Amino acid sequence: MNDTYRTEHDSLGERRIPTDALYGIHADRARENFSLAGRPVHPELVRAYGVVKLACAMTNDALAVWGDDRAKAEAILRACRELADGMLTKHVVVDALQGGAGTSTNLNVNEVIANRALELLDEPHGNYARVSPLDDINRHQSTNDTYPTALKLAAIRLLKRLEERVVALQESFQVKEKAFAHIVKVGRTEMQDAVLTTLGREMGAYAEAFNRDRWRIYKCEERLRVVNLGGTAIGTGLAAPRQYIFRVVDTLRELTGIGFARAENLIDATQNADVFVEVSGILKACAASLLKVCGDLRLLSSGPEAGFGEIRLPERQVGSSIMPGKVNPVIPEAVSQAAMIVFGHDATIANACAQGSLELNPYLPLVAACLLDSCDLLERSCYILRAHCVEGIEADEARCKAHVESSTAIATALLPALGYEAVCEIVARAKQSGRTVRETVLEEGRLTAAQFDELISPEAVCRLGMPETPKG
Numbered sequence: 001m002n003d004t005y006r007t008e009h010d011s012l013g014e015r016r017i018p019t020d021a022l023y024g025i026h027a028d029r030a031r032e033n034f035s036l037a038g039r040p041v042h043p044e045l046v047r048a049y050g051v052v053k054l055a056c057a058m059t060n061d062a063l064a065v066w067g068d069d070r071a072k073a074e075a076i077l078r079a080c081r082e083l084a085d086g087m088l089t090k091h092v093v094v095d096a097l098q099g100g101a102g103t104s105t106n107l108n109v110n111e112v113i114a115n116r117a118l119e120l121l122d123e124p125h126g127n128y129a130r131v132s133p134l135d136d137i138n139r140h141q142s143t144n145d146t147y148p149t150a151l152k153l154a155a156i157r158l159l160k161r162l163e164e165r166v167v168a169l170q171e172s173f174q175v176k177e178k179a180f181a182h183i184v185k186v187g188r189t190e191m192q193d194a195v196l197t198t199l200g201r202e203m204g205a206y207a208e209a210f211n212r213d214r215w216r217i218y219k220c221e222e223r224l225r226v227v228n229l230g231g232t233a234i235g236t237g238l239a240a241p242r243q244y245i246f247r248v249v250d251t252l253r254e255l256t257g258i259g260f261a262r263a264e265n266l267i268d269a270t271q272n273a274d275v276f277v278e279v280s281g282i283l284k285a286c287a288a289s290l291l292k293v294c295g296d297l298r299l300l301s302s303g304p305e306a307g308f309g310e311i312r313l314p315e316r317q318v319g320s321s322i323m324p325g326k327v328n329p330v331i332p333e334a335v336s337q338a339a340m341i342v343f344g345h346d347a348t349i350a351n352a353c354a355q356g357s358l359e360l361n362p363y364l365p366l367v368a369a370c371l372l373d374s375c376d377l378l379e380r381s382c383y384i385l386r387a388h389c390v391e392g393i394e395a396d397e398a399r400c401k402a403h404v405e406s407s408t409a410i411a412t413a414l415l416p417a418l419g420y421e422a423v424c425e426i427v428a429r430a431k432q433s434g435r436t437v438r439e440t441v442l443e444e445g446r447l448t449a450a451q452f453d454e455l456i457s458p459e460a461v462c463r464l465g466m467p468e469t470p471k472g
Contacts (some may be wrong), residue, residue, distance in 0.1 A: 030104035102147035158375035165382035235267035290403030294332035314392030
């Protein structure tokens with residue numbers, strides 16, 4: 001036998017595994033069976049699995065599962081810590097999409113921890129009589145409680161990073177809100193000129209949208225912190241001692257600093273995955289905000305000569321292979337595409353969670369792949385939109401002013417001084433003569449230039465409602 005391989009066996013037979021591999025026969029079978037996504041399990045899920053396995057091992061150690069064999073216990077604990085720290089991620093080789101509700105991931109993780117523990121004990125890989133992936137690493141556990149718990153931990157961690165990015169994006173729009181507060185422009189509804197506003201108020205509205213997203217994302221932890229760890233196969237705690245079930249979530253909470261709590265109904269928490277639908281919906285809301293704002297930025301910067309051209313986006317790259325001088329709004333376009341993917345992920349997650357069967361949902365690997373990918377996409381989208389676009393936005397004040405003076409939207413600002421009927425007549429005469437509303441009002445002596453300018457000042461157009469006028 002070539003010493004570059006070792007032989008492992010399971011209930012289906014034997015396989016040759018590379019001698020230096022930390023994975024074993026179960027992961028090897030899974031690699032052969034599942035070549036779907038073409039990418040491994042999300043690295044944050046692997047690290048989270050390491051933390052969950054560490055909590056389980058610490059609880060088992062406290063219950064003297066390994067008796068006086070301190071070397072074995074310490075080796076297992078250290079291997080779990082290394083996986084949790086990301087040192088062993090590359091050895092989790094199974095595909096992100098897999099049948100079996102994540103069993104392949106759990107078995108791969110068990111094998112990696114066991115073989116790394118064997119290394120620490122100066123034992124050869126595969127010597128499972130000394131450290132067993134199932135009898136030791138998976139002791140008092142099941143895929144069905146460890147996988148969803150690891151997924152929730154991974155999601156919480158990624159959501160925290162996303163929240164930070166959303167806050168930074170919100171703050172960048174707040175900076176623009178202040179910088180553009182003095183610039184009066186045409187506000188539009190149904191893509192038609194409506195009333196006057198300021199460019200600052202538009203930017204402030206975007207900031208508020210992301211402020212809501214930030215708080216929704218922050219509250220996701222409350223939804224994800226309830227776990228079924230200790231419930232084992234279907235939530236009854238089969239094969240796990242009561243002391244283990246009572247302690248293991250407490251240990252996980254202490255390890256992570258996250259307020260994990262054992263579900264009151266472990267059977268419900270094992271079979272129902274609706275919490276992931278809820279969290280995905282919140283991510284979809286964030287994606288909707290990004291898509292809407294990106295569409296607005298593209299429109300406001302359109303042209304620039306033949307479009308709105310009210311703002312200038314940073315020029316990131318040449319926009320055409322045939323049209324000289326063309327520069328495209330590539331950052332909002334790229335972020336828009338990421339947002340659309342999140343919409344698709346949300347629909348997939350809802351379908352996968354709805355397809356759960358009786359005591360278990362077999363499609364959690366799909367939920368994990370989509371949910372964690374959505375977190376990544378949104379985090380990166382918020383970053384590049386802020387760093388490569390929003391922070392560099394400039395206003396074309398002259399263009400905004402020209403639009404104001406040539407638009408009938410200016411007429412609404414005259415209502416407090418002239419009244420509705422009179423303003424309607426002025427607008428009609430302006431259209432007939434080809435003059436602006438301002439020119440018409442001044443030529444007819446309805447208002448002085450100073451009075452007109454006061455009515456369309458930033459303070460006036462941003463005022464809540466109209467000022468009180470004396471009766472009679």
